[in-house]
Amino acid sequence: MSELITMLGCQRPIIQGPVGEMNSPRLVAAICEAGAYGMLALGFSDADRTRQLVKEVKSLTDKPFGANLMLLNPNNPGILEALADAGVKTITTSVGNPKTVYQRIHELGMKGLHVSLSLVHAMRAEEAGVDGIVITGAESGGLRSTEPESTNMVLIPLVVDHVRLPIVAAGGIADSRGYRAALALGAQGVQIGTRFIATEESTAHEKWKQAIVQCGDGETILIPLKRMNMRAVLTPALKKQMSEPGFDLTGRYRLEDVPKAWGTGDFDLFPAGAGQVSALIGDIKPVRDIIKEMVSAGI
Ligand SMILES: Cc1cc2nc3c(=O)[nH]c(=O)nc-3n(C[C@H](O)[C@H](O)[C@H](O)COP(=O)(O)O)c2cc1C
Structure with missing residues (x-):
């Protein structure tokens, strides 16, 4: 069992990427029920909203799930306590300096993976004491740097070579080919954003x-x-x-x-x-079909 799977406590090393503050407890639960790791996207939320969302997810699944914290959010201390109280074990953090928050994450008995956009960014996060890296290549959806960026074919092996933590690859993955490619390049798992927006369970317009x-x-x-x-x-x-x-x-x-x-x-x-x-997504599908196909090679 990989270090990542141990950290996540799910069957498949597939993480739901946060998309702004779009939260669908139904989507999170569907991802967990399909064996992967659903995640709440907490953005600029607060502890009360977190408790409400956690309650809704727990009414739909008893499988482990996580949450993404945006590090610029001043409400993160309360959110972290709400997540720890709810028994959430592993979270991700984005946009901001991980140094400030990881001591608290560990005191609460949780682990965290930091979302990084480049090798330098990933190495700094390792120094700051994070437990894993979600590396996102230039092709990925969401916020990107204004600096020149590398795509995942280069970035994943580069980060795997220089960072001694579990690496999750994000960007450009929608099916079993992308999933297997990311694992072949050395990632222990993948994070999926765009493919999960275009699902039956997503609340996207x-x-x-x-x-x-x-x-x-x-x-x-x-x-x-x-x-x-x-x-x-x-x-x-x-x-x-x-x-x-x-x-x-x-x-x-x-x-x-x-x-x-x-x-x-x-x-x-x-x-x-x-x-x-x-460009690779041609239909709106249920989450379980996407994950079933993604892991169809048995890994
Ligand atoms: C529309 C959109 C909004 C996103 N918003 C966030 C965000 O708020 N925070 C974050 O860490 N990642 C965000 N992401 C990145 C995803 O979590 C994920 O890493 C990325 O989408 C993976 O690439 P893919 O879209 O090719 O699957 C966003 C992605 C998309 C497509």
């Missing part, structure tokens, strides 16, 4: 799911924000706007508009977030 299903090769772009970029679907409408004289992506979209835009399917307000792997 139907227009968001369809934007992913219809997205083809080369049809995502990086939307420039203040200090980060966000990967999003390049829809035919956005492509047309971008071809108009004087159109400038810089400063056009605001991160504050994301919840409303994605929640209502208003992609003029902010384009639909998704990874490059959208």
